[in-house]
Structure formats: C-alpha cells, structure tokens
Amino acid sequence: MFNQTAVNRSFWRATAHTASYTKLGHDATVDVMVAGGGIAGVLTAYLAAKEGKTVALVEAREVGGGTTGGTTAKLSAQHELIYADLLQTYGLDVAKLYYQANAEGLQLIRDLVNDLAIECDFEQMTSYVYSQKGKHTRQLEQEADAYKKIGAPGGVQQDMPLDIGRHLNTDSVLTMENQAQFHPVKFLNGMLHALEDEGGHIYQHTMVEDVQKQGDSFRVTTDTPYSITAKQVIIATLFPAMDPHSFYSNRLKPVTSHLLAFSSDNHLGGGMYISADDPKRTVREAWDGKSSYLLVGGETHPTGDSHSTEERYASLLHYAQRTFGTGNPVDYWSEHELLTPDRLPYVGILDEEQEGMYVMTGFNKWGLTNAGASAKLIVDLVLGKDNPYEKLFHPHRTWPSEATGGSGASSQTAPSLTEQVKELAAGDAFTTKVEGKQTGVYKDDSGNVHYLDLSCTHLGCEVRWNDGDATWDCPCHGSIFSGSGEVLAGPAKQPLKPIKPSH
Ligand SMILES: Cc1cc2nc3c(=O)[nH]c(=O)nc-3n(C[C@H](O)[C@H](O)[C@H](O)COP(=O)(O)OP(=O)(O)OC[C@H]3O[C@@H](n4cnc5c(N)ncnc54)[C@H](O)[C@@H]3O)c2cc1C
Ligand code: FES
16 A cells, blocks of 8 residues: 555545535436536536526536546646647647636636635635756746737746745746636535526436437436436536547547645745646645645556556655655545647537537646636537637647557466465455456455456456556546446446456
C-alpha cells in the first residue's frame, strides 16, 4: 500500500456531503434529458431548466462521482501554455475565441455562486505557470505575447509571491489575474438545489444505456426498467455514452493524473500554481471548513499504461515533502480526463445524422471553465440560437491530426496459479494466462478471489491493473473497473466478465 495513514479517496468527495437522489422509478417525458452529473451536465441541465425547459438529469453513480469530483478545481483560463500554440497553429481568431469562451465560462460560474449564494469556498486567485532554472522562460515569454494579442490579463514576472517563492526556486513566472478556485462537489450540490428549484428532475444510480430516435423524440433506455422520452438529449458522460461510427473512440485519448492532500499551514500567497517544466506539478490550497490543506498533483500519463501507480504517488509525496516540508498525506486519488488532438473540446451536435442529440467531451484537463462556456453553447443550440463558440467547439471541425488509441499487452506468466493466489495480498491483483486467456486475478478484502476476463466490455482493449487505486484501467477510452470488475467509470456499461478457472 502507498501510505498506511492516507485514505484512497478524493479530498472533495471526503469533505462534502453526497447528494441524495433516487433511481429513475417510472417512465418520464421531458423536453431535455441530460446524461452525466459532472460540471458539464449539471450546468447544462440548470441553464436549460432556467430557460423554461422540462429537464431530467440522469447520473449513473452519484453527482460529482466522476472527474469533477476528482479534479484540482482551478477555475482558470490559463490552461498551462496554450495560447501561443493556438495562435501559431490556427491564428488569432481561434486563440482569442478560446480565451473569451473560458473567461465567460468562469464568469458564469462566478455569477451562479453569487446569485444563488452557493457556499463552495469560491476564492478569487491569480493563476501561475512557473519555470525553474530557465528551462521554459522563452515559452513563458511567447505565451505572454499571446496574452497581449488576445487581451488576457497577465504577463511574465521574475518573482513568485513570497509565501510560495521560498519553496519554489523559480526563474520566471507567467501570471493570469482574476481567476478563481472552488470546491467542486459543494458547487455541484448547490447547483442541484437550484436545478430542483427550476423544476428539474434528478435521478442518480441510473445509467443511460441506449438512445433511439422515435418520431420527433428520443427514447432513452436505462439500466432500470424505465425509460425517458425527450425531445433533445445531451450526452455529458465524460467519454460519450453514445458513439455512433466510433467517432469519439478514434479521437479521444484518456490520461490519468494523481493528487495528494496534506494538512498544512503553508499559505500560497493568493495563487494557484503549475509548472511548465517536467515532471509537471500542480499546487493549490484547499479548505475543509475547519483547516487548510495543500493539494499537490501531477504524474499525468496515458490511462492504463504499465507503470506502477504506487511509484507515482511516492514520487509526488517525495516532491511535496522536499518542497513544502509536508508530513504524510491525508487523501490520495487518481482521476482521468480525455484529450483531443487539437486541444479544443468537442461540444455540439453528437453526430450529423442525429439532430437533437448533443455531446460535451474532450476538455483536455481544463473542463471547468470550458464547461461553463459549453453549457451556454448547448443551451443555445437547444433553443436554436446562435452562439459564438459553435464552430470553435464543433466536434466535426477539420482535424489537424489524428489521435491514436493505444493498446498493448501486459502479462506475467506465473509458475503456479494456486501458489500465486495464495501469496496474493487482500486488495491486490495480478494478471496471468488461464487456459490461454489473459486473466486478472483479484483478492478482495474478505479474501474472495475474482478471476476476470481482461477484455474491456466497451470495445475489447485489455485493461491493466492500477496498483495505487486498486482498479482495472482501460488504456483505450478510459473505462475504470473495481478490483472485482464493477464499472466505476464508462464508457463501458457492463462489468468485466468473470472467468471460472478449472483448478
Ligand atoms: C487530475 C485532474 C485535475 C484536473 N484539474 C482541473 C482544473 O484544475 N481545472 C479545470 O478546469 N479542469 C481540471 N480538470 C479537468 C476537469 O476536472 C474535467 O474536464 C471536468 O471535471 C469534466 O467534467 P464532466 O462533467 O465532463 O465529466 P464528469 O465529471 O466525469 O461527469 C460525467 C458523469 O457522467 C456519469 N456517467 C458516465 N456514463 C454514464 C451513463 N451511461 N449514464 C449516466 N451517467 C453516466 C459519470 O458517472 C460522471 O458522474 C482536471 C482533470 C483531472 C483528471
Ligand atoms: S474504454 Fe473503450 S475499450 Fe475500454
């Protein structure tokens, strides 16, 4: 185990109550059905209800149970270094529009927090990208030039605020002012109350399984006996739960990052920080209502690669202890996200042949402010209104390059399966061949052994063991399964298949 005292759970989910909504218990008919209770789905459901639409929000697990519940929760249009790249590759209009979209997304969240009086530890902050030993000074300067051209507030400076400057020996830093941070799960909980006040219906523990056109509506079937009929359907399930023609499977690339939370008196001078240098580190303060905490993250990698997650946690811990003098973490967790080839999200019509069905995905690790802009865009599409970001975020825009999903084998031939199972610690797993078939062997906390077919139930890639979080992770589109095979994150909808070994 990575650390004897720390708990493998997201700080945000540990410090906010879980929203309580029941399963879909009857057939329903609404104007708009939103699948996915993360920030993208919740904001869209609320804005649609506010426009007078009848809305059902359907979440497979619990609201905030996906990536929004495991994020770093910086609300910033400073997406590491992106604007010089967008400017050079696609021109000033694209760079400017992307900045404007995210500035507006942040403003929308800021207004909602204020207008609805949502208690979610929202704080105004400056965002910082820093470079040590001059490694990325030139890139920071180019990005600062791009800021001037697109009208973003900030630029290069030599020093960090004193509080953090004494920990990080930086050479140059790039600021973006008037950004913010918040507690994402508390924010979602506040938005759910507001959605209910607008007449919205919320169903948890209800997985959307299929969407079929029926006349001028859609029939949405779920893993309950009931279905929802809706005029318009929005798929905000991180990886799209509907993927006709494998359009999204062929383009989205899942990556996983890791975070640690430390009880800490370190104060970070009103800033949120991310390194330009490798290995990338992201740092911010957080608050549980009583004490302050330091969040340290990084170690991003393709989901389900064969490297040990334990070692990744250990390297973050080593960094935090060396840099900030922290003790042991209280919480540690992993979260995954989807990258697009051009660094812009896919938000808009899901498929040209499916008018009335929309998608929100591919937020490239900066989905919070992007979700604000995207929710507004989707609701404008639903209402038939023009929106300035429709072309920018259109999923079927021209491709500069293609992403390739990766698959690969990670196998380990055991001298004797029985011996290996005997040696296996509770909560651990290994992969091996059983009767010629790649098999995952997991021992649960009660000592029961689970033999699993490692073919992902989405499209068949081989899942890999994540020893830090005790999950099976799919490298192709980011499905995550528990040790015993239950779906923790889609696109997969079915658990890993159990195998019966003949011994
Ligand atoms: C480690 C990490 C740090 C990050 N830090 C930042 C940051 O500081 N700032 C920032 O802007 N962005 C950050 N991001 C990115 C940001 O968190 C995400 O882009 C954003 O949370 C995605 O929100 P979402 O609503 O699209 O997805 P999610 O929050 O994952 O919500 C999707 C929901 O859909 C549900 N679902 C899935 N399948 C179905 C189905 N078939 N039926 C019904 N429901 C279903 C899931 O259970 C889930 O709750 C970070 C990402 C990671 C991984
Ligand atoms: S998530 Fe698509 S094959 Fe596993």
